[in-house]
Amino acid sequence: MTDKFPKLISSDTTSAASNEQPQTIAKPSGFNLDKFKSKRAATVANVETLQGALPHYSIAGAKDFVRLHPNEDEYWSPELCFVNVPIKGQKGNTLHLIDEDLALQYLESGQILRFRLALATKPHDVFFLAHVPSQNLDNTWNVSTMKGAEQAKHRWVKLTSRKEEGAEEYKISYARDEDCFSAPKWPSLSLSELIETAFAGRMITTNDHPALLRLLGAKQAVS
Numbered sequence: 001m002t003d004k005f006p007k008l009i010s011s012d013t014t015s016a017a018s019n020e021q022p023q024t025i026a027k028p029s030g031f032n033l034d035k036f037k038s039k040r041a042a043t044v045a046n047v048e049t050l051q052g053a054l055p056h057y058s059i060a061g062a063k064d065f066v067r068l069h070p071n072e073d074e075y076w077s078p079e080l081c082f083v084n085v086p087i088k089g090q091k092g093n094t095l096h097l098i099d100e101d102l103a104l105q106y107l108e109s110g111q112i113l114r115f116r117l118a119l120a121t122k123p124h125d126v127f128f129l130a131h132v133p134s135q136n137l138d139n140t141w142n143v144s145t146m147k148g149a150e151q152a153k154h155r156w157v158k159l160t161s162r163k164e165e166g167a168e169e170y171k172i173s174y175a176r177d178e179d180c181f182s183a184p185k186w187p188s189l190s191l192s193e194l195i196e197t198a199f200a201g202r203m204i205t206t207n208d209h210p211a212l213l214r215l216l217g218a219k220q221a222v223s
Helices: 011-019 040-045 100-106 140-151 191-198 210-216
Strands: 056-058 080-085 094-098 113-122 126-133 157-161 170-174
Touching: 080 100, 080 210, 094 100, 100 210, 113 191, 126 140, 126 191, 140 157, 140 170
Parallel strands: 056 126
Antiparallel strands: 080 094, 080 113, 113 126, 157 170
């Protein structure tokens, strides 16, 4: 039922509503959003990723394109002495560094390995320590390895065996497009530091080292 007497709004009420101003929120004075800006991202970006222990193998063993550090004086070692040691619970032997005097005193010459280590990388900064021949350099395998190693200072190189073809050497292949991989971002650590980390716990410097005793078949002291 329609109300015959509609409600009337007084002119005083209408006037008050029309004169009412919208409320505003006071802005804080002196506010600086930069004070709360995260600084961590910028800091971390300038810190080099901690380099872990590098694996080590021959250039051909990389089974990929590789580069070797171009600074041979700083990032290629002199000839070093190594020995393979059987380790309980591991399928293969483990390569150890060994003091040459100890090696000559206690081991057969055929047990001692000698080669250099050079800082190397696969594409996308997958670093490793490359075994570089330093003995029997007239051997055809070593000749092709050394040729590849020299080329790898300045370009991407891959070594593959030609044994199935009846050739006792490695085939040296080059990346078709040199710019297909970015230039290596070499670690800033020295070669000595990289080798020390890679062979931590596997450096034979005393005649009672467990690895040497294992090679001699000598009883190890029970601690």
